[in-house]
Amino acid sequence: MSPLAATIVKELRLLRRDLHGLALLFILPLVFILIMSLALQDLFASRAGHLADVLLIDRDATPKSKLLQEVLAKNEAFGITRQPAPKDLKQALRDGRFAFAVEIRKGYGSSLEGAPAAKAPPLVGLTVAPDTDKRTEKLMLAALGEATGLQRTQQLIQFLPTEDPFGYPIDPPSIEAPAIDVAYAYVPAKPGDAPSAVQQSVPAWLVFAIFFVSIPFSNTFIRERQLGVQKRLATIDVGPVTQFLGKLIPYFLVNQAQVVLMLAAGVFLVPLFGGQALQLNGSPLALVLLSAAVSLAALGLALLIAVTARTSEQATMASGLGAIVLAALGGIMIPKFVMPAGMQAIADLSPMACMPAGMTNLGIMMPPSAARTMAPRPEAMVA
Template identity: 40%
Template sequence: MHGFVALCRKELLLLSRDRHGLLVLFAVPTLFILLMSLALRDAFRADAALGLPLTIIDRDGGHLAQDFAAALLRSGAFVVQDRADVRVIVHAGFSELLATRNELAADFRGGEPEPALIDVEISPGVPPQIKAAASLAVRQALLAVQSEFLLEHVLATPPDERDNLRYLTDPRHLPVMERFVGSDGTTIEAPTSVQQNVPAWLIFAMFFAVIPLATAFVIERSEGSLLRLRALGVRGGVLLASKALPYYLVNLTQMVLMLAIGVWIVPLLGGDRLTLGDSPFGLWLIGSATSLAAIGLALCVAVAVRSTLQATVAGGAISLLLAAVGGVMVPKMVMPDTMQALTRLSPMAWSLEGFWDIVLRRGGWREALPEALALSAFGLVCLGLAALQLRRSETTMHRTP
């Protein structure tokens, strides 16, 4: 036991002297959390498409064209500007064609192409959700103007009945309630970018420990430290455990620090505040399981490589690949179905789902237990492979004359 404690102290001393390694483990994910949480803030907000610049070009000048422009602005989605990335062009003849559209409906249904009344021109740099919001707002405004014209001029509906029908057909007055629900069915707050990026880059930081851990392992092996420890009777399992425990403490420190940044620092910079859910034990559980998976993978790589260059390249490549596939760099929700299916292969995706069970879905530790068990199993398999590879390499070394 005394030897194990001494080995752990040695690893902690090595970590404290490796300033570049600590910079990678703490400063880099912190910067990613701050930058990505602020950069993607509007992508997660339901009101991000409100108050957008819009240019209306009225080439008709008729009263129906004016009613259409007024209805478009009443939606609250746009603010009129002279030059904007979204332009709505009302063609000449809009009022006449809209007034006679009811009479020509049979011809249009018969296959005759219907002339366009409005063009919506959107710059290539406009996000897809903004394009969809602009298209929907234009169609709703056009439908409102046409419905008003039909009620007043075609059906000759009395004013009081028109008011009732106008109210009933207004999308804002439809009896539909939208809400986000947690694991227990209770209403929760809408997802935010910080709930995506804090867990995601926290997980990435844990797995990125493969580089300093593997590099230190290779250096010790090249200097003969590992051979001397084995000659003193230190077992391979004890040796691997003495490296795993200090990095587990580092991973927990990373988790506490990154969560604190999401709770207090990101809001100070204008971002959303991270909600931690209602299960501290669940956070510890999924964080510990993620650490076990990351350390197991790191030790497996450390035993397999033979140089510090290999450790850096292999460790970095594996971490980046798992992050790209696992929904860390690109949110899973925007991936196509085939890519979402691939995320199941990445332990980072399992960990991210576990953190979401706590901070997003407001579940308890039982909801995160499946992901925690999967991560723990992955970590134990990697540790077993590392121990087996270490034993084989020592056997080969002893047999070499």
């Protein structure tokens, strides 16, 4: 047998001895294909060729407002649905059918006939659904601003002279588009209340980091079991409860240090790179209890892996795979709100989903006006 063939045979034998690691190369991508495909199917599903669906409400009912409707309807990026205003516009957006609601207010047509007032109230309103991303919102604002600006320009340019007294053409003056009142489907609705990227990312990746404590925890547990450390400690009257607490408390403190460091990064570090600073509101006690519950859930998973795995390699593989799969299921890698309803129900089963949802519902990561009144029970994550 040639040296090359012998080397190949040797490596194949080594791979055969590590069937768990070999299986991971196939199981992990297969699991991710299934999870990501199901979680993102609604996001990538065709909306009849439209980027977003728009509810159009015409309270003015004038030729000018109807012309604006026609201009918006020609934009292929948005699907326009004309209907009377619902009783609760923001609740209609929260239901998820529409990404935007455009409201042409009373007096829009008459405002185009004269010179724009210096402090005229906006006569076009745009309400944004909670799950609409910023990129789509900017595209909608641009389309709406272009349509209203074009309409005002066409209205005013017919009253302007096209030539000066000497017969030279005059360039038309730049005309600002009518102001657009932007609101969000939160209460109260202010542009500053929209959730930012840092408010979405910090709790998600914080809980992901917390659950990776299962790797060092399970490895040290197995190593001590193999060396007989636990039996030696028992001979000097160190009981199992003391041993367990002595191992649990240090890793619990490490998790709390992670919470403090990651929150501080969101508050102080992200703005240094041009990002939006993290807003921390709500009860500090609620944050402490929530982080403690998440830490206990992570340590519970680590203990389960430690008592079931036979070797450190198995524990490392199970810890990493478990953390990644729970993150994919729990809305860490993919925001939960873009998942279909069935996947959202499955995401609630992942303990990693509890911290982002809890920090939002407790008002910790959201502006005070957007905080919810209901919160998940932290003790449910430990059970």
